Amino acid sequence: MSSYLTPLLGFVVLAVFFAIGLRHDPKELPSALIGKPAPAFDLPVLADPAQTLSTRSLHGQVWVLNVFASWCPPCLEEHPHVVRLAQATRAHVVGLNYKDARADAQQWLRQHGNPFASVVADVEGRTGIDYGVYGVPETFVVDKAGRVRYKHTGPLTSAVVQDKILPLLAALDE
Numbered sequence: 001m002s003s004y005l006t007p008l009l010g011f012v013v014l015a016v017f018f019a020i021g022l023r024h025d026p027k028e029l030p031s032a033l034i035g036k037p038a039p040a041f042d043l044p045v046l047a048d049p050a051q052t053l054s055t056r057s058l059h060g061q062v063w064v065l066n067v068f069a070s071w072c073p074p075c076l077e078e079h080p081h082v083v084r085l086a087q088a089t090r091a092h093v094v095g096l097n098y099k100d101a102r103a104d105a106q107q108w109l110r111q112h113g114n115p116f117a118s119v120v121a122d123v124e125g126r127t128g129i130d131y132g133v134y135g136v137p138e139t140f141v142v143d144k145a146g147r148v149r150y151k152h153t154g155p156l157t158s159a160v161v162q163d164k165i166l167p168l169l170a171a172l173d174e
Contacts, residue, residue: 031132031151038065038142039130043120046097046105053094053120055146062172063092064165065140066116066156067128069100070108072136078155079112085161086115091141091169095119098128098136141165143172 033039042054066082068075086093095116097105102121109119122128131140132151141150150168152160 031148033132033140033148034151035147035149037146038140038148039127041120041122041127041130043096043122043127046095046102046109046119046121049102049121053118058092058094058142059146060144061092062090062144062169063094063142064089064169065094065096065131065142067096067098067122067131067133067136067138067140069098069136070104071100074155075137076112078137078157079115081156081158081161083113083115084158085156085165086117088161088166089169090173092117096127096131097121098133099123099125139165141168141172 038055040055042052042056045051045053064085068079068082082093093116095109095114095118097119099122102123105119105121109116120127125133131138135153137155139152139156140148143149149172150165152165156165
């Protein structure tokens with residue numbers, strides 16, 4: 001009798017795990033950075049590599065880090081939403097140009113518009129690795145204390161900007 005119950009019990013356990021897994025949105029990947037200090041960077045500014053921008057210079061203000069690249073089709077898909085986000089908030093919106101050629105990134109921004117208050121170049125991708133980026137685009141919200149408060153993986157949508165990011169930015173800016 002127990003030889004019949006063991007496979008049945010195993011099946012029930014697997015079914016429960018699958019049911020739990022189906023309830024989770026696969027696009028909402030948890031980030032180990034949430035609530036922790038944003039990884040420090042000091043990167044060259046895309047428009048003038050002789051200048052740099054660092055996390056130290058952003059301390060004390062709410063900021064958004066949007067990781068993008070000229071070679072990334074989903075980045076173009078999300079770009080109008082990044083533009084609207086930058087227009088709708090007082091937060092400093094920083095573009096992190098990821099593993100891209102400087103000239104290609106500059107041309108892409110000229111062609112599609114530059115919504116960013118600052119754009120830095122992460123040519124080798126080290127800063128992206130520090131942030132846990134495994135694909136572009138990705139977006140992070142950082143509070144005045146320099147802690148990561150939100151991460152969105154994949155292209156932004158109007159719903160994500162409207163329902164999640166803008167309310168969070170408003171709350172953090174108080």
